[in-house]
Amino acid sequence: MLENVIEFFRNLPKKKCDKCGEPIEEQHECYGNHCDKCNTL
Numbered sequence: 824m825l826e827n828v829i830e831f832f833r834n835l836p837k838k839k840c841d842k843c844g845e846p847i848e849e850q851h852e853c854y855g856n857h858c859d860k861c862n863t864l
């Protein structure tokens with residue numbers, strides 16, 4: 824059962840930054856659509 828959950832998250836498409844197109848590491852739920860660099864600008 825646990826493996827199914829892991830597979831599910833593995834198959835999710837990665838978020839990309841709206842500004843530069845860099846893949847966003849989703850560590851926070853409320854991250855928005857910008858990567859670290861564009862977020863701190």
Ligand SMILES: [Zn+2]
Binds near residue numbers: 841843857862
């Ligand atoms: Zn960016």
